[in-house]
Amino acid sequence: MNHALAHAASASLIRREVAGLPRYDPGADPDEVAALSGSGRVIKLSNNENPFGASPRVAEAVRLALAEGVSRYPDPTGRRLAQAIGTALDVPAERVVLGNGSENILELLCQAVLDAGDLVVTQAPGFSLHETFPRVMGARVEKVPVTAEFGFDAQAWSTALAGGPKLVFLANPCNPTGVVLSAGQLEHVLAATPESALLVLDEAYGEFARSRPGYPDGLEALRGLDRPWIVLRTFSKAYGLAGVRVGYGIASDPALVQALDRVRTPYNVNHPAQQAAIAALGDHAHLAETVRRTALEIDRVGDRLRASGLRVVPSSANFLFIDTGRPADRVARELHRAGIIVKAWREPGYETYIRASLSTPGDNDVFVRCLTGICAKENR
Incomplete structure (x- = not known):
């Protein structure tokens, strides 16, 4: 089978509107990040998931x-x-x-x-x-x-x-x-x-x-x-x-x-x-407790990152949009080495921003320490 011909034939069938679309970016694969970091546990902050779990x-x-x-x-x-x-x-x-x-x-x-x-x-x-x-x-x-x-x-x-x-x-x-x-x-x-x-x-x-x-x-x-x-x-x-x-x-x-x-x-x-x-x-009680705990972490983590000199957009959700001041893809790769997954934003004009959904207080502290350390090291 000539794979090049088959590929060309398949490509010719695809509508041009679809062919030009970017793939959805779900964030890095946790197994790959675990292997890269050598850590048995990955802190996944890329998908705005609820760390406190369902009812x-x-x-x-x-x-x-x-x-x-x-x-x-x-x-x-x-x-x-x-x-x-x-x-x-x-x-x-x-x-x-x-x-x-x-x-x-x-x-x-x-x-x-x-x-x-x-x-x-x-x-x-x-x-x-x-x-x-x-x-x-x-x-x-x-x-x-x-x-x-x-x-x-x-x-x-x-x-x-x-x-x-x-x-x-x-x-x-x-x-x-x-x-x-x-x-x-x-x-x-x-x-x-x-x-x-x-x-x-x-x-x-x-x-x-x-x-x-x-x-x-x-x-x-x-x-x-x-x-x-x-x-x-x-x-x-x-x-x-x-x-x-x-x-x-x-x-x-x-x-x-x-x-x-x-x-x-x-x-x-x-x-x-x-x-x-x-x-x-x-x-209703479980939802209210989830919202309460999330708001506390959003405010606490946001304040710590701002105190380190990073620009953090005030958030009313369960994630933070953070200007790292450097290419976000590079910052995300550095965080991968620490076993942390965030989403590097690639929309034009925002390529230095990462979006990080928040986790438990302990995980969030690790994230703050690693992110501020990466940015401080690059500023030297």
Whole structure:
């Protein structure tokens, strides 16, 4: 077999929109970092996971779900989970859509809404899939930058939204910065967004931000608007269910949910995941304790890094965006040698930044010591 010819033939089949896309960067492989560092334990700070774990109720719910057997398909509608979410948020269950993580719903939205050439407006710096999924569909993406101090640029948003987007992706808090929009800033975006556009409010990290003063509840802000919108949330972050993949959206009307149902795979959330999410949703005390402990570490670690001379963006999420003052890829490789994984940011203009999700206090202390040591050594 001529592998070069086969490769060329395969490449010719790929749509040009797909061929030019970057691969999603999940961060370094823990096994490779363990081998490089010679450490039996790796501190993984690259994926914004919950170091405190899921509610104890989740393990029992998953055990019972597995005992029921895995040979049958799950409920394709996720009816019980949708009803539980609807009850918790005071919305009809038919306006709740489930996904294999909330990023799956981002993908479904692009598949259901976008035509080639449509305009999508989102943030910069921002979550890469807010750009990647629209580009898969051949859409144009305009990214609205933050101010030099990572603040909200009202004029830039007004200008971008005046261009007539079909989709608007707005994350609050923002990934990777952890910065939140105030109620007034969110209202500015809502007022400037054309009524013909679908407004997507991504609140993947909203549970962490709700403990902070001034954070607006996006669902409440959108609830009374007579226009298309959807709020996305997830069980992967504050609820600690990243391994089973459950996200959800609350839509402005059932017709939007029905459109997403037409393009999603029929069984996109498995049965143990649905049961785990129901259990996690009901344990309010565990969620509150996770949020409390996370906020303490975000503030403590941020203050220590700033005291060492590093620029750290104030965060209301479970991660920090840190300007190392040198190429982030190089810093990340140095941290790998210490058994620590962070995410080097590669978005243009932010190549000296790393994003680090926080772990337990002991792990965080190791991270601070290693990062400040690397930066101090390079400054000599």
